[in-house]
Amino acid sequence: MIAREMFEEFKARFGPLIDRADLPSDRRLYVFVDRSAVKYVCQHIFRELDARYVITIGADDRPFSGKFLVAHNFAFDKDHLLCSVLTQLPADDPKIDSITEMVPAASWAEREMRDLVGIEPVGHRYLKRLVLPDGWPENNHPLRKDVPWNAVPVEFDPDREFSFDEPPEGCTVVPFGPFHPTLDEPAHFRLYVEGEMVRGCEYRGFMVHRGIEKLAESVMSYNDIPMLAERICGICGCVHNVAYVQAVEEAAALKPPPRAEYIRTIMLELERLHSHLLWTGLACHILGFDTLFMQSFRIREPIMWIAEKISGNRKTYALCVIGGVRWNITPEVKTELRQTLDKLETEWRAVVSAVSKDRNIQKRTWGVGVADKDLVKEAGLIGPVARAAGVDIDCRRDHPYAAYDRVEFDVITEQGGDVWSRLLVRMKEVFESIRIIRQCLDKMEVGPLQLQISDELPIGRMGLSSVEAPRGESHHFVITGENNRPRRWRVRAPTYQNLQAVPRMIKDQQIADMTISLGSIDPCFSCTDRLETIDLRSGVTRVWSQEELLKLTRAKKV
Amino acid sequence: MSLVSKLEEVLVCLKAGRVTLPYPAQAQPLPENFRGRPIFDATKCIGCAGCANNCPAREILVFDVCQEVRILQYLGRRCTYCGRCADVCPEKAITMSQEFENGTDAIGDLGQRLELFMSTCQRCGRCFKGPSVLEDLKMKGYRSDDLQNERWIYRSRSFLEEDKTVDDIQIELD
Numbered sequence: 001m002i003a004r005e006m007f008e009e010f011k012a013r014f015g016p017l018i019d020r021a022d023l024p025s026d027r028r029l030y031v032f033v034d035r036s037a038v039k040y041v042c043q044h045i046f047r048e049l050d051a052r053y054v055i056t057i058g059a060d061d062r063p064f065s066g067k068f069l070v071a072h073n074f075a076f077d078k079d080h081l082l083c084s085v086l087t088q089l090p091a092d093d094p095k096i097d098s099i100t101e102m103v104p105a106a107s108w109a110e111r112e113m114r115d116l117v118g119i120e121p122v123g124h125r126y127l128k129r130l131v132l133p134d135g136w137p138e139n140n141h142p143l144r145k146d147v148p149w150n151a152v153p154v155e156f157d158p159d160r161e162f163s164f165d166e167p168p169e170g171c172t173v174v175p176f177g178p179f180h181p182t183l184d185e186p187a188h189f190r191l192y193v194e195g196e197m198v199r200g201c202e203y204r205g206f207m208v209h210r211g212i213e214k215l216a217e218s219v220m221s222y223n224d225i226p227m228l229a230e231r232i233c234g235i236c237g238c239v240h241n242v243a244y245v246q247a248v249e250e251a252a253a254l255k256p257p258p259r260a261e262y263i264r265t266i267m268l269e270l271e272r273l274h275s276h277l278l279w280t281g282l283a284c285h286i287l288g289f290d291t292l293f294m295q296s297f298r299i300r301e302p303i304m305w306i307a308e309k310i311s312g313n314r315k316t317y318a319l320c321v322i323g324g325v326r327w328n329i330t331p332e333v334k335t336e337l338r339q340t341l342d343k344l345e346t347e348w349r350a351v352v353s354a355v356s357k358d359r360n361i362q363k364r365t366w367g368v369g370v371a372d373k374d375l376v377k378e379a380g381l382i383g384p385v386a387r388a389a390g391v392d393i394d395c396r397r398d399h400p401y402a403a404y405d406r407v408e409f410d411v412i413t414e415q416g417g418d419v420w421s422r423l424l425v426r427m428k429e430v431f432e433s434i435r436i437i438r439q440c441l442d443k444m445e446v447g448p449l450q451l452q453i454s455d456e457l458p459i460g461r462m463g464l465s466s467v468e469a470p471r472g473e474s475h476h477f478v479i480t481g482e483n484n485r486p487r488r489w490r491v492r493a494p495t496y497q498n499l500q501a502v503p504r505m506i507k508d509q510q511i512a513d514m515t516i517s518l519g520s521i522d523p524c525f526s527c528t529d530r531l532e533t534i535d536l537r538s539g540v541t542r543v544w545s546q547e548e549l550l551k552l553t554r555a556k557k558v
Numbered sequence: 559m560s561l562v563s564k565l566e567e568v569l570v571c572l573k574a575g576r577v578t579l580p581y582p583a584q585a586q587p588l589p590e591n592f593r594g595r596p597i598f599d600a601t602k603c604i605g606c607a608g609c610a611n612n613c614p615a616r617e618i619l620v621f622d623v624c625q626e627v628r629i630l631q632y633l634g635r636r637c638t639y640c641g642r643c644a645d646v647c648p649e650k651a652i653t654m655s656q657e658f659e660n661g662t663d664a665i666g667d668l669g670q671r672l673e674l675f676m677s678t679c680q681r682c683g684r685c686f687k688g689p690s691v692l693e694d695l696k697m698k699g700y701r702s703d704d705l706q707n708e709r710w711i712y713r714s715r716s717f718l719e720e721d722k723t724v725d726d727i728q729i730e731l732d
């Protein structure tokens with residue numbers, strides 16, 4: 001079904017409740033609906049039309065239209081359609097019906113919208129703080145346009161402790177994180193444990209939320225933001241870089257030259273290669289199998305070198321600017337890339353053949369951290385987690401971008417839904433990525449790398465972009481604006497959805513399986529600001545506050 | 559079954575052998591277009607401030623201290639080495655060097671400060687970059703207000719050791 005047919009259907013069903021619609025292409029649909037109808041439209045889309053929930057975006061549009069804006073984004077993967085349900089809310093009454101009851105996956109996004117923009121989701125059952133620290137004043141919403149980007153409210157109390165929920169009766173609390181040997185980045189899980197079994201957990205993250213969106217919306221300019229977007233993630237940086245640029249290009253109706261599209265595809269696949277190899281290594285490390293951890297990293301290294309040769313840096317490629325790419329792939333690099341891929345393929349085949357029969361790994365991962373098809377639908381899971389549960393979704397095929405519509409590849413699926421299936425999916429995807437890069441190298445056309453942009457980008461247009469990161473779909477939403485910078489830029493990283501399902505995945509499992517279950521979604525989170533020291537002689541516990549720690553680290557002599 | 563896979567894994571390891579480099583002694587060679595610390599060339603810079611306008615990290619500042627002197631200051635503290643400055647520079651005065659071992663405990667170590675001597679347009683009164691040092695030398699009786707290239711200025715001994723502007727020549731003071 002293309003956008004027009006979808007819109008006709010909405011019109012037939014909801015008629016007068018739809019204010020207006022925007023159909024920039026067959027694959028995008030923006031429907032503005034009345035505030036009272038949001039709940040029903042979203043229910044219809046999510047349940048009856050069986051769409052996948054992507055993200056909810058709250059925006060402060062008061063300086064421009066005098067209203068708040070809320071967008072619920074959905075993806076129709078089989079129809080290759082991304083749909084956004086938008087609502088305008090009056091400035092003096094920013095309240096909207098919560099859709100979490102119908103679409104459980106929207107829970108975090110609605111809580112975030114309440115924290116950062118101050119739009120109240122009415123009817124949400126668990127409105128605890130998600131992003132902002134507990135000491136942040138209740139009436140200060142950083143993403144509103146009247147709040148300066150660098151302002152810290154005077155009422156902010158950095159020493160206030162997080163308030164945790166009461167554990168269920170009969171359960172012991174086992175804190176997991178913020179610092180834990182198997183977490184590469186800190187996050188805090190409070191596990192409710194009964195004997196050896198995990199019965200539930202509470203998650204507290206976002207401890208050093210970096211405010212990247214606010215910075216982009218108020219300080220930076222269109223071509224600066226790709227370099228910032230790249231730093232959202234330490235592993236899939238290029239994904240965010242490309243996704244942002246594509247969203248702006250879509251909003252401004254720019255089409256990058258074909259050679260640029262091929263180069264983007266190659267770099268994205270190189271990134272997937274090194275990310276999957278890294279993940280396989282880390283998963284083995286979590287399971288205590290360090291031999292393979294070392295071997296994965298050894299096999300991965302030549303990919304980092306070839307990326308460095310193309311872009312000038314191992315990891316932060318700084319690849320895109322609006323309308324093109326910055327680095328060319330020369331014939332010499334092309335030959336070298338082919339050789340690297342050949343070597344990688346043989347080596348990886350040997351590893352896969354060994355690992356796929358390894359009983360030790362199988363016993364640790366079979367039936368562990370199961371996310372079945374229902375959970376995938378309810379929690380909006382994406383990427384290898386969804387594909388391991390037999391849900392056949394992949395943005396590269398479903399919402400083609402860059403040059404993915406010109407290459408052939410298979411979407412790998414498994415049926416188990418457990419950690420083992422995710423391991424298989426990732427290991428097999430490496431071969432597909434190699435296949436894609438080879439085709440790109442063959443098909444790459446000669447031509448310019450960048451579009452010549454002479455006019456200013458149009459104001460107030462919307463753009464969506466979904467890019468398949470190694471961990472799942474990374475979704476960017478952009479509203480273009482004045483002063484050479486976007487008005488609103490919302491990033492939905494894949495872990496945002498996948499992490500919400502972790503409590504369900506680890507429920508009724510052994511506590512020892514927690515680490516690999518969490519590791520299997522390939523999480524990406526942020527860190528915290530506290531440290532506890534215990535004097536062993538006196539047994540006195542001392543909690544260091546953030547200020548004391550800063551003083552300590554900044555002092556010349558410790 | 560498991561034994562076979564263990565043997566295969568052993569084979570993977572044995573085949574690879576030892577690959578770790580003894581790093582500080584021997585480094586992996588860098589590719590040609592490696593993006594290391596940007597180096598600013600004062601002789602090529604015309605003070606247009608294109609780099610300052612395009613720096614995502616806002617690490618380059620350009621300001622005038624008087625009608626004739628424009629300062630370009632590269633702070634180098636949170637620079638991400640993205641290379642946008644080198645991209646947009648019309649005079650190719652910025653090169654992304656091969657330097658990556660930039661660990662330091664002094665915050666100003668990586669910064670660079672260019673003092674650009676600007677000429678004044680007699681019509682509009684705005685600054686523009688005068689002729690380069692080489693062109694200056696070619697001119698007969700060139701003006702000696704270019705302090706950076708003036709080699710026979712009296713300086714006290716204590717000042718000399720730190721002074722970068724005259725370190726390319728040996729002055730015997732006794």
